[in-house]
Amino acid sequence: MKALILAAGYATRLYPLTKNFPKSLLKVKDKPIIDYILEKVLLVPGIDEIVVVTNSKFAVQFRKWARLQQAGKRISVLDDLTKSNETRRGAVGDIHFAIDKKRMKDDLLVIGGDNLFDxxxxxxxxxxxxxxxPVIGVYDIKSKHEATKYGVIKLNRGKRIVEFREKPxxxxxxxxxxxxYYFPKQKLDLVKEYIKDKKGKRDATGFYIEWLRKKVDIYGYALSGKWYDIGDYKFYNQAKDVFGLKHRS
Structure with a gap:
């Protein structure tokens, strides 16, 4: 099994903090966001390689970070060859890029490089x-107002996704x-099919999930505890105040 950490965005909503520094390397308390993710991934015994996909602007910083890790598993940093927010591949584009460049044939766990969770x-x-x-991690945000900012999911009794609406x-x-996300190796080719079919919707993974739902059964697994999707200063500050305090060493 491979783990893919998505860290190729340009985080413009966190400027000037991220103008010349990658969001995933921002610190929450005493360590970078990506370190919390790495700790979670290292607890999965079946993973034999961790791939971090980033961009040309931040590749050097991620490679420096990777060299300092003593993970006991191979960590690869993949440059998606983009240099600006305007030319970014988007989340689905980067998943496809990584699968293609690494010639992945294994089950794949995909994690956003700005997601902190328990x-x-x-x-x-x-x-x-x-x-x-395929499975997507889901979270009960407990507010319909806040739910308008995300992809909203409806599950049946068997936890199969029967509806997925992006920012309704x-x-x-x-x-x-x-x-x-977790994608079985037999379903990886569907990413390539989606890229060909929906060329203009590579950024929001919700569009891919809704498309995929019509092709195969896809399931939702609810995670408990805290979750922070660090997209702006509000959520970054919340993560520093709450998540970092809870997980301090």
Missing amino acids: GDLNKLISFAKKKNG SKPQSTLVGMCL
Whole structure:
């Protein structure tokens, strides 16, 4: 199994903090955001390689970070060859880029490089293997107003996704999709198919999930505890105040 950490965005909503520094390397308390993610990934015994996909602007900084890690597993940094927010590949584009460049043939765990969460990845993967299909991590945000900022999910009793709406004005639930995915190796080619089919919608992974839902059964696994999708100063400050305090060493 491979783990892919998405860190190729330009984080313009966090300027000037991220103008010349990658968001995933910003610190929450005493360590970078990506370190919290790495700790979670290292608890998954089946993962034999961790791939960080970034851009040309920040590749040097991530390679320096990777050299300092003593993870016991291979960490690869992949430059997606973009140099600006205007030319970015987008999240789905970077997933496709990584699968293609690394010639991935294994099950794949994908995590957004700006996501901090408490949940157990082993439980999500175990759930995915029982379902034998793609799985997205979901979170009950407990506010329909806040849900309008995310992809909103409706599950049936078997936890299969029966509806996925990207940033709806009137959400039907408070269950939202995280940037946390498990794709069985048999389904990796569907990313390439989506890229060809939906050339203009490579950034929001929600569009891919809604497209994928119509092709195969895809399931949602609810994670408990805290979750921060660090997209702007508000959530970055919240993460520093709450998540970092809880996880201090």
